[in-house]
Every structure is written in structure tokens, then in C-alpha cells.
Amino acid sequence: MPPNPNNNPVLDLPTVEEVSFDDVSDTGLQTTGAAAPDTQYLAVLGKQDISQLNTSHGLAAMNLGQRLAFASLLIESGMVPKHFNTPQKAVLAFEQGEALGLRPIEALSRLYVIDNKVAMYAELVRSRATRAGLRFRKTETKANVYQLDGNGQEVLDEAGQRIVVDWRWTMEMDEWINSKKEYVYTLSRTYTWANGEAGLMRNPVWKKHMDNMFFHRISCDLVRMHRPDVLLGCYEFSELADSSPNTHAYELDADNNPVPII
Numbered sequence: 001m002p003p004n005p006n007n008n009p010v011l012d013l014p015t016v017e018e019v020s021f022d023d024v025s026d027t028g029l030q031t032t033g034a035a036a037p038d039t040q041y042l043a044v045l046g047k048q049d050i051s052q053l054n055t056s057h058g059l060a061a062m063n064l065g066q067r068l069a070f071a072s073l074l075i076e077s078g079m080v081p082k083h084f085n086t087p088q089k090a091v092l093a094f095e096q097g098e099a100l101g102l103r104p105i106e107a108l109s110r111l112y113v114i115d116n117k118v119a120m121y122a123e124l125v126r127s128r129a130t131r132a133g134l135r136f137r138k139t140e141t142k143a144n145v146y147q148l149d150g151n152g153q154e155v156l157d158e159a160g161q162r163i164v165v166d167w168r169w170t171m172e173m174d175e176w177i178n179s180k181k182e183y184v185y186t187l188s189r190t191y192t193w194a195n196g197e198a199g200l201m202r203n204p205v206w207k208k209h210m211d212n213m214f215f216h217r218i219s220c221d222l223v224r225m226h227r228p229d230v231l232l233g234c235y236e237f238s239e240l241a242d243s244s245p246n247t248h249a250y251e252l253d254a255d256n257n258p259v260p261i262i
């Protein structure tokens with residue numbers, strides 16, 4: 001095959017059945033066995049030399065073929081999250097991670113791909129929000145919402161007790177500029193909203209961990225409404241998982257962050 005003067009990736013890859021990696025001598029990398037269907041881009045390893053790449057410099061020094069090769073190597077190592085099961089998904093995370101200031105390996109541990117969209121884990125959202133001068137505070141947790149009449153007065157039952165018709169969660173987001181609190185934003189969400197309009201209570205995680213899930217959702221909504229630059233068009237992981245037409249189950253880890261069940 002003639003040399004590629006533009007240093008672009010070679011696209012005429014062999015089929016999966018033709019690929020074997022007992023020895024990839026021209027890259028200095030060793031691997032064994034035939035490529036699985038979802039890792040056929042390991043064939044790029046035989047065509048792109050990545051042995052001298054300095055990955056601490058991020059993606060700047062890599063062309064597309066080298067990024068696919070690097071992603072393939074990481075996947076083959078078994079040391080990256082299992083949901084990154086194709087080089088294409090990993091490269092998508094690399095690209096979004098670069099925009100967020102993450103090195104490639106950080107992108108694989110702090111981002112998630114759902115239906116070809118990149119989502120941040122909750123801890124990354126909060127980390128970026130903190131660096132942007134934002135602080136969150138719960139002001140109401142499962143607060144009672146009482147029935148009101150047409151004049152806005154509370155309705156009492158036969159025993160003279162107020163009638164609870166809903167629960168409400170409220171958070172404040174403070175924005176600090178030059179060590180001074182400049183703005184305070186407030187947002188409330190109710191159980192009726194989550195159970196009806198948003199359809200979130202179908203998820204057992206929401207039913208079991210309502211306080212934590214409302215905290216994640218309201219804080220992300222506040223950021224998206226008032227500081228969208230923090231998210232750069234991304235969503236928090238559970239937001240995409242909850243709205244995906246496919247099944248993306250998750251649970252809360254020890255720090256109450258939503259994480260996928262693989």
C-alpha cells in the first residue's frame with residue numbers, strides 16, 4: 001500500500017475474520033487473538049504508529065486514525081469502563097472531553113455515551129459548576145404542599161387539618177464573582193411534576209432515593225437555565241438515562257452519584 005502523505009487514517013480495513021494480532025511489530029505493541037466484531041478497528045493498530053505518542057498532550061498530536069488506535073488499545077486493555085465497547089464511542093468521549101478540558105483517560109472515566117450523546121457524571125457537573133463560582137444549597141426537601149381554595153387560602157379537612165396534595169423540593173444556586181455573591185437563583189420541583197410530566201417515578205431509583213435524585217436534577221436544571229456554558233451542551237448522566245427510549249439502568253454509588261449498571 002503506498003504511503004499516506006496526508007497522514008489520514010487508512011479506511012480499507014480488513015474484515016473481522018481476516019484480522020489477527022499475534023504480533024503487531026510495526027507499532028511495538030503486542031496483543032493476541034482475533035478481533036471481536038465491536039473492536040474491529042483494532043486493525044488500525046497495524047496501520048497507525050502510536051508507540052511514540054505523548055498522550056499527556058491530549059488529542060492535539062493525534063490524527064483520527066491514531067485516536068481510533070489509541071481508543072482500541074485502551075479498550076483491549078480491559079481497564080476502561082465496559083460501556084466504552086467500541087473505539088468510535090471512546091473517540092466521541094475523547095472529543096467532548098477535550099472541549100471540557102479532560103485528558104482522554106479522564107474522559108473515559110467521567111463521561112458516558114447514551115444513544116450517541118455524551119453525558120457527564122454528576123460529580124463532573126458539580127466540579128465544573130464549583131470552578132465556575134456556583135454553589136448549591138437545599139432549602140426544601142419533601143416539603144408539604146397544601147390544598148388551596150380559589151382565594152389562595154388553605155383548605156382544611158373535617159378534623160381541621162390542612163390537606164397535603166403534593167411534596168416540593170427547592171434549591172438555591174449562588175453565583176460568586178470575584179469572591180462576592182452576585183446572584184441567587186431558585187428552582188422548585190414537585191412530586192407531581194416528577195411522577196406526571198417528567199415520568200421519573202417509573203424508575204425505582206427515583207422512588208427509593210427521591211431526595212438525592214431531586215438534588216441532581218434541580219441543580220442541573222439551574223445550571224442549564226442560568227450558566228449553560230458549564231455544561232457545553234451536555235447532560236448529566238441520569239438525565240439522558242431517564243429520557244432514553246432504550247433501557248439504561250443505573251444506581252447510586254457510595255457518594256450518591258448516579259452510575260450505570262453494566
